[in-house]
Amino acid sequence: MKRFIIFIVFLCFSLLQIATICSAQAQSKTKGFEYNEFDTQKDGPSFEFTKPTSTIDQNALQITPDNQNQENGYYNKSGRIMYRDRYTLWLSDRDEIASFNTNFVINMYRETTWEPGEGLAFLIAPSYDVPVASYGQWMGITNETTDGKPENRIVAIEFDTRKQDFDPDGNHLGLNINSVNSSKTVSLSEFGIDLSQPDRKHSVWINYNGKSQELEVYMAKEGDAKPETPFLKELINLRHFVERVSYFGFAASTGDPGIQFNCVTKWNLEMEVLSSEKDWKWLIIGLSVGVSTSVLLLVLSGIKVRGFYLKKKKNRARDEEAGVTGKLKMLPGMPREFKYKDLKRATRNFHESMILGKGGFGVVYRGVLKGDDREKASDNAVTQVAVKRFSRDNIDGKEDFLAELSIINLLRHKNLVRLEGWCYEKGKLLLVYDYMPNGSVEKHLYKSSDGHTLSWRHRYKILAGVASALHYLHNEYDKKVVHRDLKASNILLDSDYSARLGDFGLARAIENERNSYNELELGGVPGTLGYVAPECFHMGKATPETDVFGFGAVILEVVCGRSPGVKIQHEEQQFTLVDWVWMLHREGRILEAVDERLDNVYEVDEAKRLLLLGLACSHPVAGERPQTQAICQIIAENMPPPRVPPFKPVFMWPSSSTAFNSVEESGNFSKTWSL
Structure with missing residues (x-):
């Protein structure tokens, strides 16, 4: 007993030593860097550049060509400058997300005779490689092919100096998630800030709290104090949108005629080091110092503490x-x-x-x-x-x-x-x-290695199969199941090119007494941009009707061979896929939307039927969309195609007294679309 008491005393002393060492290290939980100016020789090795577009020049990060690099040209350029070391933003074995604070000064210089364009962005990305053809509106973030795709794993704060169709104006900041089409924008004119001015610099502060998942962006003219309230404030769960280990840096682009020098003159970053990165090293040191004073007594006392706890943990x-x-x-x-x-x-x-x-x-x-x-x-x-x-x-x-x-x-x-x-x-x-030997529909539409595309017979068969599966989930299974992530990559093809709907990672079964599943996630609703119904962004509800909206996006994607999340350039305007098809429908040219790669080898009546059905399913008002039973009958040609209005209806808030109940009301389809 005496030996045991002595052991406990020495063990407490050892633990106190361990706590002292670990506590000292816990005071240093961040890592980062600070640059008040940039030097090519000294600082160049710390960054990755897009060559020859991006450089360090005149003590600044020149993301697009400046006046000392005119041989590269000013027009239609894009570039990235990323800090070479990656940072851990979240842990795979727990819910922790790293907090970070960054402050930088931007100079988006232009001559008074130049048209401003295009913009600069602070970027969190899995790679420092700039996408091809990412000049102009794409700002070095994405391009026409990749924009909107969730696999981009990119979050950016854009400082935009040229208005696109989806922008509020040509002088704003925005939060971008996998796309240049910002999920939230703030016009800067109301704050007295004009981004693209001769010799005008602006300080930017971006704060992210990993615990509250709150992102804040502040701006001021260089030399002015940080504002008391943020210009942009948003909840976003970064682990949903970026890689666990990511690069930090900047992207920018110029266009034609819009050009400017997109520069960063100062930059500092402070990143929280998550516990798994910092604790073990010092815990081992503490143990080696502290336990060494007690190990002899531990052996002498014969108390098998470690074995006891290992056994307990194992059990x-x-x-x-x-x-x-x-x-x-x-x-x-x-x-x-x-x-x-x-x-x-x-x-x-x-x-x-x-x-x-x-x-x-x-x-x-x-x-x-x-x-x-x-x-x-x-x-x-x-x-x-x-x-x-x-x-x-x-x-x-x-x-x-x-x-x-x-x-x-x-x-x-x-x-x-x-x-x-x-x-x-x-x-x-x-x-x-x-195992589905023919992969996904997305692969055949966009990533076919042999250059061949899906035939019209296969496309029609695929859509019929998905419609049948969706009807089963909504009406024939003993519970209503909402898939919540209908998209081309989740539609797989067996050896006969029959569609198999998969990936139920977001699916939820709706209880019998309810007809919607409400799940508000920080940073946005579940699903993929381009396939998510508009009411989800306002109400946070996934319903059978939101699945129908996603299926409408899939119909248009399969028929047109274009991604719902990528903008379509038509004459001098840009359209989303559904808006483009609706425009062609209004002008009586809807068949022009059919995928050109089919070389006109398709059934005209079937194509028109599917395009009209895709628009019907894409109706902005949930209650106006067809139900799955009618969808199956239309595809099987047992019902005429829906009569779609020439102009796309506007989104309307659902009545608070109306729960989305079209599954139970199976008879309102013909009434809804007899317009």
């Missing part, structure tokens, strides 16, 4: 895993349980070469099961599967995993990707699906 993890596994096995109709080692072998240890796709909830790998890895398989049997490995193995990951399983384990439809099995082992969460 707790085992109990938790057994609890989750038990819940899964209790779900009715659950498919087989796979062994983790078999899936690891099938995917070649989850090798990059086996990746089929990535999303916000995880990575999907191709897996090859051989012999004993398959249930009831002969020794020579080989089966290909798709293995979805959840990227978050913490409690949120388990909730995503259980939510997806609880919805899809009983779904049975020929146009849905079938669940083959699941695995929850060693803290890893995996789902196993049928």
